[in-house]
Amino acid sequence: ILxxxxxxxxxxxQEGDSTNFTCSFPSSNFYALHWYRWETAKSxxxxxxxTLNGDEKKKGRISATLNTKEGYSYLYIxxxxxxxxxxxxxxxxxxxxxxxxxxxxxxxxx
Amino acid sequence: GAVVSQxxxxxxxxxxTSVKIECRSLDFQATTMFWxxxxxxxxxxxxxxxxEGSKATYEQGVEKDKFLINHASLTLSxxxxxxxxxxxxxxxICSARGTLDNExxxxxxxxxxxx
Numbered sequence: 001i002l003x004x005x006x007x008x009x010x011x012x013x014q015e016g017d018s019t020n021f022t023c024s025f026p027s028s029n030f031y032a033l034h035w036y037r038w039e040t041a042k043s044x045x046x047x048x049x050x051t052l053n054g055d056e057k058k059k060g061r062i063s064a065t066l067n068t069k070e071g072y073s074y075l076y077i078x079x080x081x082x083x084x085x086x087x088x089x090x091x092x093x094x095x096x097x098x099x100x101x102x103x104x105x106x107x108x109x110x
Numbered sequence: 111g112a113v114v115s116q117x118x119x120x121x122x123x124x125x126x127t128s129v130k131i132e133c134r135s136l137d138f139q140a141t142t143m144f145w146x147x148x149x150x151x152x153x154x155x156x157x158x159x160x161x162e163g164s165k166a167t168y169e170q171g172v173e174k175d176k177f178l179i180n181h182a183s184l185t186l187s188x189x190x191x192x193x194x195x196x197x198x199x200x201x202x203i204c205s206a207r208g209t210l211d212n213e214x215x216x217x218x219x220x221x222x223x224x225x
Contacts, residue, residue: 004153009151034214036216041119041218042218043114043215043216043217043218043219044203044216046213046214046215049213089154091154097144097156097159098144098154098156098205098214099153099156100146100153100154100155101153102151102152102153103153
């Protein structure tokens with residue numbers, strides 16, 4: 001079992017504010033890191049697949065960075081909106097299997 | 111595209127009964143599907159990898175006779191929780207691997223409560 005940690009477990013952010021949170025993972029034998037967005041009662045939705053050290057990916061107001069040497073990734077939400085409220089999961093790929101963190105639950109207050 | 115459905119979305123059963131959960135890839139063929147379990151406040155934990163036409167590969171600590179997996183077609187995998195007990199109450203979610211090796215598309219999950 002690979003140790004994938006996400007911090008914080010939950011956070012509240014005011015609408016319009018920006019926020020970020022982290023995912024840490026084993027730095028050895030890195031292959032890829034996934035970020036998912038999971039709304040209540042829906043399927044987890046793939047946000048990013050990150051493979052290269054220094055990678056930075058962006059999808060609308062959400063972006064992510066990757067540091068494979070130190071084993072962490074940041075997810076940023078710029079100008080948070082209520083529809084950004086969800087649990088954000090990161091998952092480390094090893095042997096084609098995903099090892100998940102417990103997620104960061106983001107609540108955006110209007 | 112890449113939609114995965116899961117049925118039922120929730121189920122309540124008596125202790126000792128068996129429960130079958132279906133996972134379907136609706137608009138693509140999935141040679142590999144994965145079954146995960148999530149306990150409250152914990153990570154999704156991989157239970158088994160299901161390959162079409164062959165036996166599933168179970169993760170360490172997951173009883174294959176307890177959690178029967180069948181992947182009879184390229185669009186359907188089933189998980190049967192046999193002789194369910196209250197400790198099997200959990201959230202079960204499947205995913206299907208897409209055409210790119212790293213992609214997995216998830217179903218919405220099934221909440222199982224065993225009384």
